[in-house]
Amino acid sequence: MDAQLVSELTGIRSITSEQDAEKCLQCIPKELVPWDFLWSLETKDRVVAYKFCLLLWSITKDTKTPQVPRKLQLKAALSVYQHRSTLVVAGTNSGKTLVVILLVLLQQPGSITVMLSPFKRLQETMSVIISELSQSMKIHQGDPDWWKSHVFNRKTKSLGAVDILVTTVEQCFRSDSGHLSQMGQLLRLPSFQQKVCYQVVDEIHEAFFSGTPLYGAHAFRPKWGCIDELRRLSSTVPVLGLTASCPGHIMASINKAMGTPTYFHLQSALNRQNITYAFHCVVGGLHVPENFRCLVSPTFCDPAKHMRILIFCDNKQLTWTVRNALESFLPDEWKGKGVVLHYHSFMSQAYLTQAHKAFTTEGGLCRFLVATSGESTGVDFPDVDIVVNAGLPPSRKDKLQRAGRLVRREGKQGIFLILYEPWVNEVDLSEYENEWIIDPDRPRKKLATHASQRDRAPYSIVAALQKRECERKSDAKYLSDEHETAFIFTAKECCDAPEHGSSFNLQEYLPRKIYTQEEYDRDHPPPTKKPRGKGKYREKPQREVLISKLKHWRRSEHIANPFRAVYPEWRILHDKDVERVARLRPIDMLSVDDLYKCLCHEPSNDWKEAWGTKLFSLISDFDCSQSPPLISHPTSKKRKRKESDTQNDVPSPSAPRLITRIPVPPTAVTTEASRPCPMPRPRPMPRPNPKPLPKSFLEPNKENFDPFQV
Numbered sequence: 001m002d003a004q005l006v007s008e009l010t011g012i013r014s015i016t017s018e019q020d021a022e023k024c025l026q027c028i029p030k031e032l033v034p035w036d037f038l039w040s041l042e043t044k045d046r047v048v049a050y051k052f053c054l055l056l057w058s059i060t061k062d063t064k065t066p067q068v069p070r071k072l073q074l075k076a077a078l079s080v081y082q083h084r085s086t087l088v089v090a091g092t093n094s095g096k097t098l099v100v101i102l103l104v105l106l107q108q109p110g111s112i113t114v115m116l117s118p119f120k121r122l123q124e125t126m127s128v129i130i131s132e133l134s135q136s137m138k139i140h141q142g143d144p145d146w147w148k149s150h151v152f153n154r155k156t157k158s159l160g161a162v163d164i165l166v167t168t169v170e171q172c173f174r175s176d177s178g179h180l181s182q183m184g185q186l187l188r189l190p191s192f193q194q195k196v197c198y199q200v201v202d203e204i205h206e207a208f209f210s211g212t213p214l215y216g217a218h219a220f221r222p223k224w225g226c227i228d229e230l231r232r233l234s235s236t237v238p239v240l241g242l243t244a245s246c247p248g249h250i251m252a253s254i255n256k257a258m259g260t261p262t263y264f265h266l267q268s269a270l271n272r273q274n275i276t277y278a279f280h281c282v283v284g285g286l287h288v289p290e291n292f293r294c295l296v297s298p299t300f301c302d303p304a305k306h307m308r309i310l311i312f313c314d315n316k317q318l319t320w321t322v323r324n325a326l327e328s329f330l331p332d333e334w335k336g337k338g339v340v341l342h343y344h345s346f347m348s349q350a351y352l353t354q355a356h357k358a359f360t361t362e363g364g365l366c367r368f369l370v371a372t373s374g375e376s377t378g379v380d381f382p383d384v385d386i387v388v389n390a391g392l393p394p395s396r397k398d399k400l401q402r403a404g405r406l407v408r409r410e411g412k413q414g415i416f417l418i419l420y421e422p423w424v425n426e427v428d429l430s431e432y433e434n435e436w437i438i439d440p441d442r443p444r445k446k447l448a449t450h451a452s453q454r455d456r457a458p459y460s461i462v463a464a465l466q467k468r469e470c471e472r473k474s475d476a477k478y479l480s481d482e483h484e485t486a487f488i489f490t491a492k493e494c495c496d497a498p499e500h501g502s503s504f505n506l507q508e509y510l511p512r513k514i515y516t517q518e519e520y521d522r523d524h525p526p527p528t529k530k531p532r533g534k535g536k537y538r539e540k541p542q543r544e545v546l547i548s549k550l551k552h553w554r555r556s557e558h559i560a561n562p563f564r565a566v567y568p569e570w571r572i573l574h575d576k577d578v579e580r581v582a583r584l585r586p587i588d589m590l591s592v593d594d595l596y597k598c599l600c601h602e603p604s605n606d607w608k609e610a611w612g613t614k615l616f617s618l619i620s621d622f623d624c625s626q627s628p629p630l631i632s633h634p635t636s637k638k639r640k641r642k643e644s645d646t647q648n649d650v651p652s653p654s655a656p657r658l659i660t661r662i663p664v665p666p667t668a669v670t671t672e673a674s675r676p677c678p679m680p681r682p683r684p685m686p687r688p689n690p691k692p693l694p695k696s697f698l699e700p701n702k703e704n705f706d707p708f709q710v
């Protein structure tokens with residue numbers, strides 16, 4: 001930041017009289033200033049609000065989009081500035097982040113703001129937004145050395161140059177192994193606590209959705225359920241909670257997270273008026289590639305001219321399936337060039353950053369991003385034209401978050417489309433009358449570890465779909481949004497509900513013809529009757545090729561293993577398992593879990609990390625290279641099994657990474673020059689324990705061996 005701007009900001013901060021502030025305000029175009037609101041304030045508050053306007057204008061006046069805070073942002077910032085804990089409930093793209101920036105711009109010298117963020121991706125987004133507005137604000141992103149030297153000096157008890165720390169919740173608490181990070185230690189240091197002027201909790205609804213045990217399952221990110229502990233550490237500091245989803249049934253969790261029952265509640269209109277909502281029942285199931293054909297233009301020739309489409313999936317295997325399906329509909333010259341990318345939490349950070357950039361930047365090549373929920377919260381996509389949810393979203397809150405990624409530029413319109421499978425229409429709504437009746441996102445019954453998609457289907461979505469209710473009305477009811485603009489839409493159509501008439505035609509929103517039942521029946525004729533027993537296993541010629549490949553892979557891995565002298569080859573994969581794995585049909589191995597189930601013994605976590613993903617990738621690549629395509633529609637029994645592989649996929653820094661499927665795209669780019677975005681790299685495989693091994697390990701009893709206990 002140049003010296004002139006620094007002195008300008010210092011000058012604004014030192015203003016004390018209303019006249020001086022009004023004089024300075026003359027440099028801002030009158031139509032940008034919310035005068036009605038400013039004049040409704042008392043003089044003392046008005047001067048502070050003037051300063052907020054002037055500070056923001058000063059740091060943005062030379063950018064593409066000079067800004068002045070809006071009424072809601074000023075209201076929220078003033079409330080926290082007056083030392084009141086405040087909950088801001090405002091729709092996606094409403095500028096909640098700007099409230100934090102205003103507060104930091106006017107915070108006392110020698111003080112610091114601490115902000116809790118749910119996702120690392122969001123942490124990065126915040127970093128970029130704030131850095132763009134002010135170079136003086138630096139963000140902690142987890143680098144301990146930088147942090148140690150810049151944030152707080154324990155000896156002199158003084159702060160560094162940092163004005164705001166953005167951290168994930170997990171970084172503030174002890175890890176499962178009992179380690180307390182530097183951030184956690186610092187937050188518990190009384191000399192640091194005295195320097196904290198504001199606490200901000202972004203996406204505060206996660207205290208319920210991630211931090212609370214729900215429907216018989218454990219809390220997905222239990223640390224979110226403990227953030228009231230942080231509040232107690234700095235109980236006199238005002239907290240600012242930010243959310244776009246605050247339905248009544250989660251208020252108890254939000255109250256606990258805010259740590260005070262007397263906070264100021266500020267709610268704006270939550271309706272995104274430029275979005276059209278639609279449902280579409282896919283043919284055969286989500287695994288049928290042709291169901292995604294409608295998203296790829298038949299005349300695709302230039303990525304820059306194609307719509308930008310974001311597809312959400314709730315399990316990693318489905319991201320892979322959808323990515324392959326979309327890729328198959330591209331012209332040959334664009335296959336494997338990075339036009340379609342997939343994105344989930346177990347991929348390398350370098351790949352995720354590149355994929356995100358390729359999709360979101362102006363000249364980025366990626367036009368289709370197939371992602372899990374990590375891309376749904378707080379991430380700013382400037383002009384996504386279509387957001388698709390492949391399957392039912394886990395909750396209406398997730399639906400709203402995902403739809404919120406759509407066209408965020410004024411004057412543009414977009415469609416949010418839920419692709420669902422036929423079984424949704426068969427679900428009996430009376431089964432939802434259970435113990436969680438006040439929770440609109442409740443499932444039909446307690447969730448087991450491998451609960452199927454059908455078991456997880458939330459009432460709020462299933463009921464709206466079956467009753468064909470207006471989606472905008474369902475959202476308003478869910479969010480208790482009584483704002484006068486809750487049902488208004490500027491998009492061409494509101495949604496596909498019959499109450500808006502019968503003219504809605506989904507095809508008009510999509511670049512290609514929707515796959516029909518007739519086409520499906522033509523492409524998938526009923527199987528001719530097979531002799532008893534045939535077809536249960538992979539065909540023999542194919543099986544033999546795969547066995548050879550598996551043995552070759554095992555040999556290569558063993559040679560590359562520095563501990564091969566004490567780590568026999570059969571510990572990587574026993575001959576019995578080679579046979580078993582090769583026998584399994586592709587349709588029976590849709591996830592790494594299917595692979596583990598097929599093995600002779602339950603594999604250890606070490607084995608899974610070392611070999612599970614590699615082995616699964618090898619088999620997937622083999623299947624992809626076979627002709628005809630091996631993705632065919634499963635029988636109802638197998639479909640049931642496939643459904644059971646679906647689980648929530650919010651990245652959890654504290655969660656152990658047991659299943660590490662690292663996809664290796666079959667259409668890898670061959671030259672560095674032609675590669676627009678690096679493909680995911682396998683993580684380094686953990687080495688076997690180099691410590692002295694027990695005698696039984698070195699001389700295994702082959703009668704009772706356990707090949708997975710490394």
Ligand SMILES: [Zn+2]
Nearest residue numbers: 470471494495
């Ligand atoms: Zn509607």
